[in-house]
Amino acid sequence: MAHITVDGRVLEVKEGALLIEELLAHNINIPHFCYHPALGKDGNCRMCMVEIEGQKRPQIACDTPIKEGMIIRTKGANIDRVKRSILELELINHPIDCPICDQAGECSLQNYYMDVGLYESRLSTPKTRGEKHVDLGANVVLDQERCVLCTRCVRFTKNITKTSELGVLSRADHSVITTFPGSKLSNPYAMNVVDLCPVGALTSKDFRFQKRVWFLNTKEAICNHCARGCSIFVDHHKEKYKREMIYRYRPRLNDKVNGYFICDAGRLSYHIENENQEFHALIRGKVSEYEYAEGKLLRLLKRHLGKTLFLLGSNLSLEEMVRVQKLAKLYEIMLNAYEPERFDVSFGDDFLKCNDRSANGRSFPLLGIDESKEGLEQALQMAELVVLIGRSDAKMIKEMGYAKNIAILCSQCEVSCKEVELVLPMASHTRREGSFINIDGYIQYSSCVIKSENAHKTLLAIVAQILGDTVTTCQAVWEAELFFYEVLKGISFASLKDTPKITL
Known part of the structure; x- marks a missing residue:
């Protein structure tokens, strides 16, 4: 174990562990897009910048191993200015279409955007446009304009499912996530990329435009589609004059059983639950x-x-x-x-x-x-x-x-x-x-x-x-x-x- 100081608070953490892991474990909010516990570090979004005493410039927390005695600042005029600039780059070509985006209410970009307050664009040239409503296959729809290129989805298909359907095409501000020519996203766990996407770029064709997330009530359950028994969240809502309906299943973290993921078949099995209420004695x-x-x-x-x-x-x-x-x-x-x-x-x-x-x-x-x-x-x-x-x-x-x-x-x-x-x-x-x-x-x-x-x-x-x-x-x-x-x-x-x- 090692002792570090974060914003004046002394923490006992694992020496050699990634700084972002310990910060998140101690409920210290650190903005990030590309890092995910199941996918590891990638270091491309730069949102997790922190100041480390003794370092000439800010460092990314997702690629910084912990050492004894580190003094870290996640807040302050200098580091806040850096994060604001990085976020502004992410928003340059983003459509800012939160009112019609399925991710609204669950979007990391939206949360950081509201925290920083970048309400007016300084861009004097037209935004680079991407394709809308791209059907990737396997019930996943892509909006290229919303993508922040965190590559979580690419790494999921490469390292978790090992099917490698997704990749990054083109360069600079024309870079987009897409499938390889002539192929579709088709693996039986493909819809997990929707959960992994920190913004509204990847959405579920099944859930798309069905319900605003802030109306949903969430309960913890176990998937009954097979003997794995994956831990899930059940999101449901009762509209006025209508039946109580389940709108989606989402994976719930359980390191002993399913980790962060569930299969698409289990995810979509909620439809049976809605149909089950239609018959009488x-x-x-x-x-x-x-x-x-x-x-x-x-x-x-x-x-x-x-x-x-x-x-x-x-x-x-x-x-x-x-x-x-x-x-x-x-x-x-x-x-x-x-x-x-x-x-x-x-x-x-x-x-x-x-x-x-x-x-x-x-x-x-x-x-x-x-x-x-x-x-x-x-x-x-x-x-x-x-x-x-x-x-x-x-x-x-x-x-x-x-x-x-x-x-x-x-x-x-x-x-x-x-x-x-x-x-x-x-x-x-x-x-x-x-x-x-x-x-x-x-x-x-x-x-x-x-x-x-x-x-x-x-x-x-x-x-x-x-x-x-x-x-x-x-x-x-x-x-x-x-x-x-x-x-x-x-x-x-x-x-x-x-x-x-x-x-x-």
Whole structure:
């Protein structure tokens, strides 16, 4: 460790580390465009200039290693003048079109511009114009005039995805980011360049002109598109006279799981969440009152006592699985979780995407829940009622020869509802809390609970009503039941914020 002085404040930092890393770690605001923790230094924007005592001229913090006793100034007349001049160069050819820019409200250039106060241009010649609305491919749109040439996007495709679709074309103030001739931005992580872009040069075709960011409410969640379980932000908003809508997923930093990135498939999977609110409780295909449908489920369970099978979906949370297990013991219900479409060998890669498309399939063996096809076939022979929980693939069990009563508890129905006895909607992934175990054994808690417009109950609430207790929250399940499981010994609900890891 080393001791340095920054604006009169003594800090203990890592000797040899980059100065910008330690400044940001200690919440010292240092303007920067080209530096990014996942991409490292580049040194081309020059915005992170600081004064270092003993140096003849200002130095860039992103390429300055820390030494013992350094005295640094990030503020002052001299360094402020340097930063102002650099920012003015960035703004010379910028269109200053914040009122129509998707990045407005999240733009680093806009923030620095407002801090410095460069409200009038001193440019006496016309601005150099670039192309507008350039479709790079993979849902990414480029506005060349807004680009500050930080090259984050170029370095992402070169060093992270290793696909190298992007580069810098031409020289001087005619330099632009573009794809190589005849090629398109096409890798499965391409939309991360939108998050990396510090200005509004790269925008998402999916989110473009959909919603101003200052209207959005943000919650933390876990992506359920595959077993990686990437940490994400869910941005949502309810317009007057309209439904609550999710407008985008964004990656949330988690060094243990996904770092700064998510795949495009997971990013765009929010559309399913918006579609999931469009159906109601159904009894033999006819719309029913939600409460009556709940009562129908209880009557079915009592009528077929000892001859019922619960077929669980692999996207249920850990808490939901444990509560369903308790219900199964009380009503002498068989349990199985066979899911033939859970694995997709064409989806995974060596970065973040997994062939295991479940959000929580790793919990089944830990909880002792049978996942075998043989176990399902045997259970179907004895069952008079099959209740699909967290899934709706009734076609699969019918193809296995089952032709008796079927009930479905799900957030998305994929069957002709007249074919089943009951469909009871339940809150979807972003509308309920839950813990999920990812492919590497990390337990993550998703706290995202967006209000359901159709008042769909959570599975925990449905099970609690049948059991006649009040255990309806994840914390209550951890405190009341999960501590009994040996594999979860030593893990409390409060510790989930640290993303604990278990042995699979």
